[in-house]
Amino acid sequence: MAVLKTTFKAGTLLEAVMAMGVVVFCIGAGLTIYLNTFKAFNHYKNVKANLLLNDIALDLKTNHKIAAVLMELEQFNVNVNILPTKYDNIKTLQMSLEEKGGAVIKTRKELIYIEDEDN
Amino acid sequence: MTKLKASALFYAMLIATLIGIISGSLILFAYLNNLLFLNFDINQKLLLNAASGIEILKGRSMDIGEEPTKVQLFDQEEDEVELSIKPWGAFEIATSIATANRAKEIKVAQMGWVIKDNIALYLTDNNRPLALCGNTIIKGDCYLPKAGTKRAYIEGKSFVGQHLINGNTKKSNTKLPEISPEFLSQIQYYLTKSNNQKVSEEFPDSALNSFSQPTQYLISVDDIIIDQYYKGNVVIISEQDIVIRQDAVLEDVLIYANNIIVERHFKGNVQLIAKDRIKIESDVALQYPSVLALMAERITTKNTIEIDQNTNISGIVFLNKSESLNKELRLRLEKNAMIEGIVYVKGEVELKGKIHGTLYCDNFHLKTPSSIYQNHILDGVIDYSLLSDNFVGSVLNTGSNKHKSLVKWLF
Numbered sequence: 001m002a003v004l005k006t007t008f009k010a011g012t013l014l015e016a017v018m019a020m021g022v023v024v025f026c027i028g029a030g031l032t033i034y035l036n037t038f039k040a041f042n043h044y045k046n047v048k049a050n051l052l053l054n055d056i057a058l059d060l061k062t063n064h065k066i067a068a069v070l071m072e073l074e075q076f077n078v079n080v081n082i083l084p085t086k087y088d089n090i091k092t093l094q095m096s097l098e099e100k101g102g103a104v105i106k107t108r109k110e111l112i113y114i115e116d117e118d119n
Numbered sequence: 120m121t122k123l124k125a126s127a128l129f130y131a132m133l134i135a136t137l138i139g140i141i142s143g144s145l146i147l148f149a150y151l152n153n154l155l156f157l158n159f160d161i162n163q164k165l166l167l168n169a170a171s172g173i174e175i176l177k178g179r180s181m182d183i184g185e186e187p188t189k190v191q192l193f194d195q196e197e198d199e200v201e202l203s204i205k206p207w208g209a210f211e212i213a214t215s216i217a218t219a220n221r222a223k224e225i226k227v228a229q230m231g232w233v234i235k236d237n238i239a240l241y242l243t244d245n246n247r248p249l250a251l252c253g254n255t256i257i258k259g260d261c262y263l264p265k266a267g268t269k270r271a272y273i274e275g276k277s278f279v280g281q282h283l284i285n286g287n288t289k290k291s292n293t294k295l296p297e298i299s300p301e302f303l304s305q306i307q308y309y310l311t312k313s314n315n316q317k318v319s320e321e322f323p324d325s326a327l328n329s330f331s332q333p334t335q336y337l338i339s340v341d342d343i344i345i346d347q348y349y350k351g352n353v354v355i356i357s358e359q360d361i362v363i364r365q366d367a368v369l370e371d372v373l374i375y376a377n378n379i380i381v382e383r384h385f386k387g388n389v390q391l392i393a394k395d396r397i398k399i400e401s402d403v404a405l406q407y408p409s410v411l412a413l414m415a416e417r418i419t420t421k422n423t424i425e426i427d428q429n430t431n432i433s434g435i436v437f438l439n440k441s442e443s444l445n446k447e448l449r450l451r452l453e454k455n456a457m458i459e460g461i462v463y464v465k466g467e468v469e470l471k472g473k474i475h476g477t478l479y480c481d482n483f484h485l486k487t488p489s490s491i492y493q494n495h496i497l498d499g500v501i502d503y504s505l506l507s508d509n510f511v512g513s514v515l516n517t518g519s520n521k522h523k524s525l526v527k528w529l530f
Contacts, residue, residue, distance in 0.1 A: 015128045022135045029142030036149030043156035050163055085194070089178045092193060111171035111192060113178050115522055 049097045049106035053078070057095060057108065066093065066114060076100070089114055158222070165217040165224035168192055172200035172215025173228050177523045187216065204230075206305040208373050208390035209410045209435050209512060210526055212330055227330040229371075229408065229526040232513040237286075238262065239503040241479040242494075244291045249483070250495045251278050259477075259503030262291035273497055274487050286503075295465060295479050298439055298514050306392060306412055309354045310375050313338055328352040330529045343376070345369070351530065363389075371529065381405075395419045399426045407433035407459070408512060408526050415440040415448055423449045426472070430456045435512050437463035449484065454498075459506065463514045470499035476506040 056078055060066055071078040076097050083092040091114055096107040171192050176183060187201040201216040210231045217224050239259025242249055249263055250271035261284050268288075270278040304311075316336040325348035328335040335353045343357045346364035353372045355361070361376040363369065369387035379393045383400040390410035391397055396419070397411050405411075409432060415422045424438055436458055438448040448466030452458065456472035467484040478501050485495040511524045 012128070018128060018132065018135070022138060025135070026138055026142070029138075029146060033142075033145050033149055036146075036153060043153070047156065047159060050160070054163075087175055087178055090175055108167065109193060110167045111174045113174045 046106060049076075050108070052076070053095050053097055053106060053108045056080075057093065057110070060093070061112065066091070066112065076105070085111065087111075161219055161222050162224060164198075165219055165222055166226075168198050168200055168217035169215045169224045169226040172202050172217065173213055173226055173525070176202060176204055176213040176215070176228075177230065177525070179523060187214075206308040208306060208392065209302075209412065209437075209514070210390075210408060211305075211523075212529065214331065225331050227529040229529055230523050231408070231511040231526050232515075233511050233522055233524045234513045234515065236260075236477075237503055238477050239286060239501050241295065241477070242291055242483075243295055243481045244293050245482055245494070247482070247494045250492070251280075251283055252276050252495065253498040254279050255496045255498060256280060256285070256500045256502060257283070258285040258501070258505075260287045260289070262289050265290055271492075271495055273485070273492065273495065274489075276497065295463070295481065296515055298437070298463065302514060303414075303439065306414065309334070309336075309373055310356065310392070313354065313356050313375075325349060326351075326353045345374075363387075396421045397424045399424075399430050399432070401427040401429050401453075403427075403430040403432075405430075405432045405434065407510075409434040411436045413438040413448060415444055415446070418444065418446045422446055422466075423451060425451045426453060426456045426458070428453045428455050431459070432457070433459045435461050435463075435514060437461075437514050439463070439465050447481075450480075452499075460510060461513055470496050470501075473500040473502070475500075475502050476510070477503060 056071070060080070066082060068082050069080045071080065076099060079096045079098060081094040083094055085092055090111050092109060093112045094107070094109050097105045099105060172190065175190060183202050183204050185203055185205045187203045189199055190202050192198045192200060203214045205212050207229065210229050213228045213230050215226045237260050239257055239261055241262040242264060244264040246266060247264060248266035249268045251257070251268060252271040252273045253276040255278065268283045270283065313336055316338055318338045318340055322337060322339055322343060326335055326337060327348070328351045330352045332352060336356065337353065338356045340358045342359045343355065343361045344364060345355070345361065345367045348368040349355065349372045350368070350370040351372070355372060355374045357376040359376065360378040360380070361374055363379070363381045363385055365382050365384040367385060367387065369389040371388060373390050373392065375392050377394045378396045379391045379398070381391070381399045381403050384402050386404045386406070388406045388409055390412070392412045392414065394414060394416055397413055399405070399411070411424055411432065413422065413424050415438070422440070424436065426432065436450065438450055440446070440448055448464065449469065450462065450464045450466070451469040452472040452474070454471045457475065459475040461476055462474055462478045464480040466480070467482045468478065468480045469484045469486065483494050483496050485492040485497055511526045
């Protein structure tokens with residue numbers, strides 16, 4: 001009868017379970033990070049849209065060019081609308097930044113005081 | 120027999136811990152990043168809502184007072200702001216607060232009336248013509264006495280211009296347009312309110328107070344010398360006199376006293392309200408929006424505002440007296456001194472400097488080494504065309520051609 005003299009290193013069941021746990025955890029963490037990064041990319045787009053709309057609104061207000069208009073930019077379209085409110089001489093300046101395909105990226109709303117035309 | 124050490128669990132645990140720490144920190148980073156963007160979005164919306172509140176206050180389509188009033192911004196939406204408005208000397212402070220969950224944005228603005236009427240001069244009709252001599256320039260529409268204008272020859276100088284008045288002329292009344300009682304009580308508001316405040320035991324070296332906080336009163340029964348830093352929502356009141364040294368740093372504050380003296384080379388932005396006299400020494404710069412107001416209630420040796428040479432004032436200057444006071448008030452504007460804005464004088468003006476804006480007065484006073492003349496101007500300038508289009512501020516909030524506008528954003 002042959003006698004095994006060599007001892008092989010082997011994992012226990014517990015060790016196997018732990019190793020599987022590590023793998024599952026790594027996959028989970030990786031997926032979360034990936035999803036968050038993807039979301040963050042959308043956030044960046046949102047911030048960019050916000051800043052662009054702020055710039056356009058400031059320009060419209062400074063130059064007193066408040067009127068409904070569709071601006072066609074290189075990558076986006078900006079839709080400007082002037083809506084009535086319940087307050088005298090106050091209008092809602094509503095702007096939306098849209099992709100060329102038509103999907104709305106960001107909408108911005110604010111109230112503005114408009115002097116009487118005879119003033 | 121060789122015995123091998125099987126420490127796979129130990130290694131697995133070690134690696135798991137390391138991966139856990141790295142992954143955990145990455146997840147935390149991603150979470151905080153997400154939170155930052157979400158907060159940015161919320162803050163942007165709140166800032167827009169707060170600014171929209173200020174726009175509503177410009178329109179004044181509703182009664183808003185010192186107590187915050189909740190106002191819905193857009194139809195069928197939950198966005199709302201808390202609006203309040205309080206007097207601040209010749210101007211008003213508008214506050215708009217937008218909140219969402221625990222986030223809050225506050226916008227505070229100084230506002231005033233805008234009246235675009237192109238009036239350079241309103242001179243009460245006292246049955247005397249307005250006589251001009253030397254290099255006098257009057258540019259803009261004028262309300263003048265029935266007797267009109269004439270050229271005069273004083274101190275070896277005759278009138279050198281082509282036209283006496285560069286603008287349209289209309290007939291003035293025997294009285295100046297009245298300052299509205301609301302404006303006068305607005306000017307005195309903090310003086311009246313200070314009766315309930317304690318006199319400061321020790322007058323602080325400096326004070327800084329936000330307009331989103333309650334007003335800070337610094338009251339003294341004695342004379343005050345101001346040579347330190349005072350900024351914001353601060354009212355300084357002396358029952359005697361106040362001297363402002365050139366080293367003082369003043370921004371947006373209100374100052375009440377019997378007599379106020381501003382020493383040479385002072386620069387700042389301040390509203391000075393006196394009962395008896397204001398003296399602004401030479402080379403002073405009172406930046407926009409500054410106010411000099413003399414509210415005379417009793418006869419003293421000098422019921423005047425004196426503005427010395429090379430001094431520039433941008434804002435509102437006015438001298439007003441109660442009906443019962445039987446004494447002429449006087450504004451003296453020395454050579455090379457300039458006021459940009461609105462000047463209202465219930466009394467006489469000694470005009471040697473320049474006014475870029477509008478002057479309302481009862482008559483002119485000219486004193487030369489040899490004589491004293493009534494309704495004469497020598498080398499004075501009143502030019503409405505040089506008043507900035509962005510100027511906001513008026514003592515007369517009457518007329519149809521008026522609206523509220525923003526003077527500046529405050530902290």
